[in-house]
Amino acid sequence: MKPLVETSSIRWLSQKYYEQNGDHIEVLETPPSALHFSRLVHISRPVVIKGFQVPASNLWSDEYLIERMGTREISIAVTPNGLADAVTRGPDNRLYFAEPLVEQMTMEKFLSRLSPGSVVNDSEIHYLQSQNGNLYASGYFEGDLQPPSEFDPLRPDVPSDIPWCSEAFDRTPDAVNLWIGDSRSITSIHSDPYENIYTVVRGAKHFTLFPPTDGWSMDEHIYPHATYKRSAVTSALMLEPSSPTTEVRWSSISDPHIPGVLPPDVHPVYITLGPGDTLYLPAGWWHHVQQSEITIALNWWYDIEMQGMSWVLLSFLRGIGDVPPGNPESATATEDGKEDVKSLTRT
């Protein structure tokens, strides 16, 4: 099928965008006013913001979190490789978009599973990444009764919205999330149709960013969906394809840092956030995220402006080229099949 939008057009736009903007990222020493932030949203480039303080930043030691959360159970993503929501090779040698097993445990048990260093040989890796508005979901702002947050005791430490953002966007957040993980958990490259404010409470987050115009280089494929389950026999994690079959469109670049994985005319932007640092990540920007130690972060997602060009342009940039299957047509992968996914060296 002929693609709706010609890839050559997008590459031209991608090049023009880079020529005009380079890879400059603005750093603000203090949070902006709503008006200043509104101007930055119009520019829609990432901005690092210093000095945005949340009470959590001064409070959230392990001891505090364990004490406040007590015996409550929270939802934790468990995988064998730290890749929740990522393309992963299954036991049948086919590639899947794999979702984690979600297990309930106390904060104390969860934190005991994290590693401050990078070399640990656990067979299971834990990541708090429920990203469903685990602190505040949209219903909270609409006054709806809803299932209480798993993190209700921590809510006093996190503002439900950020005034200079809510005023600039003229809306309340769609979701506010808590993220806790260690260096073994990696977020694979993707883009979200949300305006994102991301702040680090403890640890360090390493972002690799690409503008929406670079989407053509993300090498998206169609993968069958699967979820990690516990085998009844061995209790080990095993990847179980979804039934009925579900397909997910996802980048086949597992790690943009691998030399040669990206076309030479694509220009990633690298940003590291430490404690107290905040990133405005505009809607549609592609991002790969790693952590270098035990890292606690918060994010506020705001709906993108649907009027005007923003949403339309993201659709346009996604409407490009062919999105081929991630696996060869035959039921199991061959050497040829592996050729198609040579960038998936991490899995």
Next chain:
Amino acid sequence: MKPLVETSSIRWLSQKYYEQNGDHIEVLETPPSALHFSRLVHISRPVVIKGFQVPASNLWSDEYLIERMGTREISIAVTPNGLADAVTRGPDNRLYFAEPLVEQMTMEKFLSRLSPGSVVNDSEIHYLQSQNGNLYASGYFEGDLQPPSEFDPLRPDVPSDIPWCSEAFDRTPDAVNLWIGDSRSITSIHSDPYENIYTVVRGAKHFTLFPPTDGWSMDEHIYPHATYKRSAVTSALMLEPSSPTTEVRWSSISDPHIPGVLPPDVHPVYITLGPGDTLYLPAGWWHHVQQSEITIALNWWYDIEMQGMSWVLLSFLRGIGDVPPGNPESATATEDGKEDVKSLTRT
């Protein structure tokens, strides 16, 4: 030469834009705050704003203008057809992008040449449209010494900038202009790389607007440049091709109201501004402008935001398709040549 951007891609984007936005135009009953206006700039759709008051609105009768301006001479565009800066057929039957003769005269003499009705058989049509920052040019804001405005006596009646705009754009205007004309003067379809605030003091302006994504339907051609001069012999206006030859890229649609001139999937937006009405016309929007009586208007041009996607996207939308010559290759036009410019029925 193969165009840099495929027209099919732009038509897809154009259609998506219309599906998302329709032809809705917001009307504000009072001027927005700077923050509100910044959000509207991000959306980049035209907005009609009521209640923006300038002193000129209450002051500018003909008598007042004549009294204040006295014997000063001002620059007035003179054409035989009311088409200053438009595609016009020359005496050699070729099509030119024609600029007006600019003559100096007093306000009193200029106003005596305007007609309150629409049926007048003057051989020359006058329009105050110098659009070079005739009230305030960028140098004014930079504190530079510069040639004084021709309209210096009227400056107290017109603010040099609009606070809610200057704060939202984070800059002062690039140019502030006074426009005075009657129903015989028409502004041909074009787009400007400026954010535009346009307010009517007296009379009525009729805008026909198209989003930047509709640029593919504007049927741009390359025309040789010419300027009206006075013949030394008869004193009549005659069109004189520029030497050395200069070429101008311009829409060949002289009047978008003519049935069949536009593709069926293009959706013009019609807006009429009366006294006290203001239009935010975002950068890159195509516009055709008419007046239905003697009309006095003011506009403030602000530079477009160069960071991010706005400027890049306008370049992208202009980079499409072929822009053929507006005249056949032979030196004088033939019936075939006229076929190429069938929409130029007004000239």
